[in-house]
Amino acid sequence: MNNLYPLKFTPICKDKIWGGNKLHDLLNKEFPELPNCGESWEISGVQDDISVVSNGFLTGNSLEELIEVYMGDLVGEKVYEKFGTEFPLLVKFIDANDYLSIQVHPNDELALERHDSFGKTEMWYVVQADPGSRLISGFSRKVDKDEYLHSVENGTLEELLNDEEVKAGDVFFIPAGRVHAIGKGIVVAEIQQTSDVTYRIYDFNRVDDKGNPRELHTDLAVDAIDYSFETNYRNEYQSSDNQSVTLVACPYFTTNILTLSATVERDFTDRDTFVIYTCLDGDCTLGWEDESLTIKKGDSILVPAQITNFMLSVTTGGNAKLLEVYIK
Numbered sequence: 448m449n450n451l452y453p454l455k456f457t458p459i460c461k462d463k464i465w466g467g468n469k470l471h472d473l474l475n476k477e478f479p480e481l482p483n484c485g486e487s488w489e490i491s492g493v494q495d496d497i498s499v500v501s502n503g504f505l506t507g508n509s510l511e512e513l514i515e516v517y518m519g520d521l522v523g524e525k526v527y528e529k530f531g532t533e534f535p536l537l538v539k540f541i542d543a544n545d546y547l548s549i550q551v552h553p554n555d556e557l558a559l560e561r562h563d564s565f566g567k568t569e570m571w572y573v574v575q576a577d578p579g580s581r582l583i584s585g586f587s588r589k590v591d592k593d594e595y596l597h598s599v600e601n602g603t604l605e606e607l608l609n610d611e612e613v614k615a616g617d618v619f620f621i622p623a624g625r626v627h628a629i630g631k632g633i634v635v636a637e638i639q640q641t642s643d644v645t646y647r648i649y650d651f652n653r654v655d656d657k658g659n660p661r662e663l664h665t666d667l668a669v670d671a672i673d674y675s676f677e678t679n680y681r682n683e684y685q686s687s688d689n690q691s692v693t694l695v696a697c698p699y700f701t702t703n704i705l706t707l708s709a710t711v712e713r714d715f716t717d718r719d720t721f722v723i724y725t726c727l728d729g730d731c732t733l734g735w736e737d738e739s740l741t742i743k744k745g746d747s748i749l750v751p752a753q754i755t756n757f758m759l760s761v762t763t764g765g766n767a768k769l770l771e772v773y774i775k
Contacts, residue, residue: 449504451517451751453733453740456498456510459488464655467544469634473575474540474745486541489747490723492534492641502740510534510749523720523752526774535565535774536700538723538747539637540574543629548661549583549604549649552642553671554623561667562644566623569639570682570695570702572770573617574727577632584619584627584680585609591674599665604649609680618682618694624673636725638772640699646671691771703771707731710760713771715752720773722750724759729767734758742769 460470460478463485470476470484478484490510491498498510505513511532519527526535541547552558552567559565571582587609598604608626613633621627626648629635646668650661684704686692689711691703705711707729715722724733725747733740733748735757742748750757761767 451520451753452503452738453735453754454500454505454513454749454751455502455740455746456490456749457501459491459496459498460484461486461488464653464661465543465545465547467542469542469544469575470540473634475743476540476745483544484542485544486539488537488539489725490534490536490538490749493537493643517751517753519719520753521721521751523718523774525719526721526752533641535641536723536772537637537639537641538725538772539639540745541629541635541637543631543633543635545631546651547629548647548651549608549626549628550645550647551626551668551672552623552646553644557671558623558642558644564644565640565642567640567642567644568623568697568699569621569637570700571619571621571629571635571637572694572702572704572727573613573615573633573635575615575634576613576617579612580632581610581612581630582619582628582633583608583610583630584621585625586674586676589674589676592669592672595672595674596669599648611680616686618684619680620682620695620697622673622697624671626672636727636770638695638700638702638770694770696775699774701773701775705759705769705771707759707761707767707769708765710758712756712758714756715773716755718773718775719752720775721752723770723772724748724750725770725772727768727770729761729765731759731761731765731767731769734760742767
């Protein structure tokens with residue numbers, strides 16, 4: 448059997464009513480058959496949207512097929528034991544040319560009971576934001592179920608939500624149960640559990656392309672929502688050149704930011720996990736054994752668990768910014 452190598456995949460582009468063209472303009476995504484693009488699924492194990500390899504001798508094979516063959520060598524032994532052939536994370540870019548619906552995702556227990564699915568905990572890294580752009584994360588104060596339902600019935604839900612201005616580099620952790628929405632003029636990189644279960648609770652009275660109001664899931668959402676209040680919904684961090692800095696660490700994934708201006712060695716010998724690199728800016732080279740792969744802005748690369756030690760380097764005077772994602 449040939450050795451595994453860092454894998455690229457063909458992006459899965461999604462037409463959305465709120466999408467735009469920034470994924471092409473900023474991140475080099477191609478979607479000629481779509482009028483616009485709201486999401487680019489970079490690495491996905493979601494059924495009916497499973498990523499397909501686009502480089503090397505495994506080109507044309509799906510991620511699920513690769514896990515069936517390579518098992519723990521690809522994803523890590525502990526990951527394979529827990530998830531089998533289902534890849535546990537979904538990595539995507541989102542271009543919000545308008546507000547997304549206000550929504551919430553169920554946790555693992557509720558999602559399993561209702562949908563035979565994993566829950567959906569996620570995080571956002573703001574790649575770009577137009578001046579004055581805003582997003583919603585959580586409630587602006589402590590709220591109970593009755594008050595929430597009253598606000599939905601009276602059309603005053605927005606008054607209860609934490610709505611704040613954002614800029615490039617901001618990070619938000621969105622655990623299952625937290626009400627949220629990405630605002631107009633924002634591009635984010637999103638890391639999430641493999642799940643596509645979403646409860647839409649308010650959609651600004653918009654209609655679809657046939658003039659019909661989009662479906663809401665008020666009854667399903669009410670028991671999925673976490674009504675607690677946080678004083679700060681942003682994840683604070685201080686980036687440092689050529690150092691991997693943690694943005695989010697939770698049971699489902701760890702996401703770091705890595706700003707490169709030189710060569711950095713990454714050693715995952717003791718972690719038993721795949722690693723994903725998503726390039727947010729610049730470009731770099733990933734080198735392992737006697738081979739190398741160029742990572743460009745907008746690319747997402749899956750480094751198999753079998754490759755435990757490798758180098759990330761930029762050209763002289765160059766730089767790159769990467770998200771680094773793995774499961775502990």
